[in-house]
Amino acid sequence: MEPHVTTSTAQKKRPNQRARIRLAAVELLQQHPEGLTYTELVQAMRQLHPDRNLKSLSNDVVNLDRHFPSKVYKPAKGVYRHIRFRDSADAQVAEPKLPVVGRAVRIPEERFYPLFAAWLTNDLEEVTVAIPLGGNAFRDRWGTPDVLGKNESRRSDVIKGPTSIVSAEIKVDTASLLIGFGQACAHMLFSHKSYLVVPADASPEELDRLIALCQMFGLGLVTFDASSLAKPAFRLLVRPVKHEPDLHYTNKYIKRVEGKLFT
Numbered sequence: 001m002e003p004h005v006t007t008s009t010a011q012k013k014r015p016n017q018r019a020r021i022r023l024a025a026v027e028l029l030q031q032h033p034e035g036l037t038y039t040e041l042v043q044a045m046r047q048l049h050p051d052r053n054l055k056s057l058s059n060d061v062v063n064l065d066r067h068f069p070s071k072v073y074k075p076a077k078g079v080y081r082h083i084r085f086r087d088s089a090d091a092q093v094a095e096p097k098l099p100v101v102g103r104a105v106r107i108p109e110e111r112f113y114p115l116f117a118a119w120l121t122n123d124l125e126e127v128t129v130a131i132p133l134g135g136n137a138f139r140d141r142w143g144t145p146d147v148l149g150k151n152e153s154r155r156s157d158v159i160k161g162p163t164s165i166v167s168a169e170i171k172v173d174t175a176s177l178l179i180g181f182g183q184a185c186a187h188m189l190f191s192h193k194s195y196l197v198v199p200a201d202a203s204p205e206e207l208d209r210l211i212a213l214c215q216m217f218g219l220g221l222v223t224f225d226a227s228s229l230a231k232p233a234f235r236l237l238v239r240p241v242k243h244e245p246d247l248h249y250t251n252k253y254i255k256r257v258e259g260k261l262f263t
Contacts, residue, residue: 025060
């Protein structure tokens with residue numbers, strides 16, 4: 001007589017939905033020798049699993065290389081590639097493509113805050129935690145960053161470094177680029193790295209000036225499609241330079257959002 005298998009035992013033997021989606025993501029990477037960014041992978045899995053919400057899919061895909069170290073690796077920050085393409089000489093990391101932007105109705109700026117926070121964490125891997133902020137959270141005339149993040153060493157890191165604070169100022173209106181630049185500079189007072197995030201449809205002349213200024217002042221510069229919440233297409237143009245802020249102001253401001261950023 002065959003041994004009786006209980007329902008609970010049978011269920012344990014079947015992979016759960018998260019495990020199935022992770023396996024499907026690994027299979028999908030085999031079709032992309034150049035690899036996929038975190039955002040591209042999440043969007044692709046959303047098309048395959050429209051019944052699963054975006055937050056769950058994001059948790060399914062994140063750290064895929066850690067769940068399958070023998071099948072997936074990262075050739076660059078935020079990019080996942082199947083291990084079979086590791087030694088391929090002609091496999092290149094895919095560069096995000098800038099869409100043709102034609103804004104008709106302006107999307108409220110704050111709608112992009114959580115999207116950039118997720119991109120900063122999972123695609124750029126600049127921080128370990130990031131939160132949308134904005135408003136008057138700091139209760140200070142010098143302004144509050146739209147996104148605030150922290151970068152901390154992981155338990156698995158051999159060499160551990162100090163905690164650093166990263167801030168971002170986002171603008172959806174090309175008429176406010178200079179104001180945004182000034183605000184991003186002000187955020188350097190309390191953050192180790194500061195980003196300015198502007199619409200990709202800004203004039204080439206304005207973008208050239210921003211690139212030069214950000215390089216001079218050590219700011220990070222990112223462009224995005226301010227007409228699309230589904231595919232904002234964040235693109236890094238200038239990497240920020242890490243510096244030491246005034247810790248008096250760092251502690252003063254971070255204390256006001258400590259519960260959100262450090263829990």
